[in-house]
Amino acid sequence: MIDLQNKVQNLPSQAGCYIYLNKAGDVIYVGKAKNLKKRVSSYFNRVHNIKTTRLVREIVDLNYFIVTNEKEALLLEENLIKKHHPKYNILLNDDKAYPYIVITKEKDPQYKYVRKFDPKYLKSYGPLPQGTSARKILNLLEQSYPLRRCKGGLGKPCFYFLIGQCSGACFQEVYPKYYQEQIKKIVQFFAGNTQTLHQDLINKMHFAASNLQFEQAQRIKDLIKSFAFVVAANSVELNDTKDRDVLSFALNNDQIVITMLFYRAGKLLNKDQIIDQYYEQDLNEILAFYLAQIYQKNMLPNQLIIPDQLDVSDLPSELKKIATYPIHPIEKKLMQIAISNTEEFMRVANLQGQTLTDQAQATIITLGEILGIQDYLHHIEMFDLSNLGDEFVTGACIVYKNGQPDRHSFRKYNIDIAAQDDLHRLQNLLYRRFQKALFEKRALPNLIIIDGGITHVHFAKEVLQSLNLATIPVIGLVKDDHHKTNALIDLQEQVVPLDRKSPLYHFLSGMQIRVDAYAKSGFRKKQNAQFTTQVLLQVVGLGTKKIQELYKVYPTISEMKACSFEELNKVVKNREATNNLLLFLKNNV
Numbered sequence: 001m002i003d004l005q006n007k008v009q010n011l012p013s014q015a016g017c018y019i020y021l022n023k024a025g026d027v028i029y030v031g032k033a034k035n036l037k038k039r040v041s042s043y044f045n046r047v048h049n050i051k052t053t054r055l056v057r058e059i060v061d062l063n064y065f066i067v068t069n070e071k072e073a074l075l076l077e078e079n080l081i082k083k084h085h086p087k088y089n090i091l092l093n094d095d096k097a098y099p100y101i102v103i104t105k106e107k108d109p110q111y112k113y114v115r116k117f118d119p120k121y122l123k124s125y126g127p128l129p130q131g132t133s134a135r136k137i138l139n140l141l142e143q144s145y146p147l148r149r150c151k152g153g154l155g156k157p158c159f160y161f162l163i164g165q166c167s168g169a170c171f172q173e174v175y176p177k178y179y180q181e182q183i184k185k186i187v188q189f190f191a192g193n194t195q196t197l198h199q200d201l202i203n204k205m206h207f208a209a210s211n212l213q214f215e216q217a218q219r220i221k222d223l224i225k226s227f228a229f230v231v232a233a234n235s236v237e238l239n240d241t242k243d244r245d246v247l248s249f250a251l252n253n254d255q256i257v258i259t260m261l262f263y264r265a266g267k268l269l270n271k272d273q274i275i276d277q278y279y280e281q282d283l284n285e286i287l288a289f290y291l292a293q294i295y296q297k298n299m300l301p302n303q304l305i306i307p308d309q310l311d312v313s314d315l316p317s318e319l320k321k322i323a324t325y326p327i328h329p330i331e332k333k334l335m336q337i338a339i340s341n342t343e344e345f346m347r348v349a350n351l352q353g354q355t356l357t358d359q360a361q362a363t364i365i366t367l368g369e370i371l372g373i374q375d376y377l378h379h380i381e382m383f384d385l386s387n388l389g390d391e392f393v394t395g396a397c398i399v400y401k402n403g404q405p406d407r408h409s410f411r412k413y414n415i416d417i418a419a420q421d422d423l424h425r426l427q428n429l430l431y432r433r434f435q436k437a438l439f440e441k442r443a444l445p446n447l448i449i450i451d452g453g454i455t456h457v458h459f460a461k462e463v464l465q466s467l468n469l470a471t472i473p474v475i476g477l478v479k480d481d482h483h484k485t486n487a488l489i490d491l492q493e494q495v496v497p498l499d500r501k502s503p504l505y506h507f508l509s510g511m512q513i514r515v516d517a518y519a520k521s522g523f524r525k526k527q528n529a530q531f532t533t534q535v536l537l538q539v540v541g542l543g544t545k546k547i548q549e550l551y552k553v554y555p556t557i558s559e560m561k562a563c564s565f566e567e568l569n570k571v572v573k574n575r576e577a578t579n580n581l582l583l584f585l586k587n588n589v
Helices: 001-011 036-045 050-058 072-082 086-094 133-144 176-190 194-212 214-226 283-297 329-351 359-371 422-439 454-466 503-536 544-555 557-561 565-571 575-588
Strands: 016-021 027-033 063-066 102-105 111-112 121-124 244-252 255-263 267-276 303-305 379-388 392-401 411-414 448-449 474-480 487-489 495-497
Touching: 001 063, 016 036, 016 072, 027 036, 027 050, 027 072, 027 086, 027 283, 036 050, 036 063, 072 283, 072 392, 102 133, 111 133, 121 176, 133 176, 133 214, 176 379, 194 214, 194 392, 214 557, 244 283, 244 329, 255 283, 255 329, 303 329, 329 544, 359 503, 379 422, 379 503, 392 422, 411 422, 422 454, 422 487, 448 454, 448 503, 454 474, 487 503, 544 565, 557 575
Parallel strands: 244 303, 379 448, 448 474
Antiparallel strands: 016 027, 016 063, 102 111, 102 121, 244 255, 255 267, 379 392, 392 411, 474 487, 487 495
């Protein structure tokens, strides 16, 4: 401790990053400071709560890095956190990428759905809510305001042009004025001026229902719902179309909640919220790094409204230009909305038992102790394959954050059936997952679970080794003869039986059931598509290519059955074949 005290006393009064280490030599906290000596000394000189005392008691050594500017400090801090996964930096490990709908900067522009803001695009709309809403909005835009939807220059009309969802760049010159008018309508759409489109969809829905086309009516109804947030009235009337973000936070004993509201074109478009441990780290440091994470993958607004407690001088230079305190009435009102959201989030989280002492988090700690991992396992990823012979193979990754499933981070992968066997297919799945994570600088897990035994774990480690990720621990979960979770393969590749009455067994078994179901849901969709193709090949005049085009518009046979002759013929483009299809659907399905 004397050596540590000497280090603290002799720290330079310069800007830099510092790391705290425990007796095992593990990095337990990473921070940055304008004045290293002042910041680090504050941890040892002030009165702390119980949890902060625990943090300080764990510190047996420290290292530091001097930097020349704030960008260098932010980048170094982020890289150190991603490298070491310090348990007291849990708050700063979340991936803050949100979906965007963008318009490309090309002669014949097109829509794209992306997971990260990029200034290279002509227009970007977001950050949008996670889940299916963004894709439904994209589908609505493609139907209502068509841009180029094909490769272009095909020499003939593409499939999407025939159903009214492409500009026609596939076979003709499209004048810039057309795109300018479409983009103008899209801008108005995201500004909330959607009355005409809204009424048009309602009319189409009523028309479909009156003609007994109930599935078509339901599809239109779903489209209307998908952009409800655009047409919904805000609780605050904004007299401009500024892009504003509003930051709020709240403290409750050993917890901190942070809320960010995203207003785009005067409309509340999305919000980001997080609850986590608070060890009396410097609030400016926490909030400034949170903002840096947000804007690393999301677009900057015209204005960032921040709480009075946050020192603007601690913000990165690009945020200083747009950051303001709530001074004007509208800014105060928006801040109050953010505060209300923050308080409600904390209240609900506590009611639901989503505090840091709940059963799931206690179970995570138990798992770490069994495996001999000292760091808190805040980010776990589990992998599984599902197949039907060699015909359909789907890989699945489920993600748990702080002991809870993070469904927005779940991913399915189409696996190359040319791979020799399930072990090589598993390698294909893992390589694609982590190669992309490294490329996009996503947060990496601090535990990987493979649904399989020792051999599966070996093959998984080979992939991680090839990507220089061998430091990420890998374990396996094995099942018994009745296909029930039975034991885990630990870090020493020893079989550890699980007590079926223990919370840990129920937690791991739940993960195994979830990843298995998620993987199977992937190949069922492929199976349904092939089944539809096989059934419809019986219709005279329909070939595989035309059936695939039908399937794009009407994913199930029941949806096709609900269509009119005109709707089907728009895709089939052969009246005799369409008539044969209708008769087949009526008599055989």
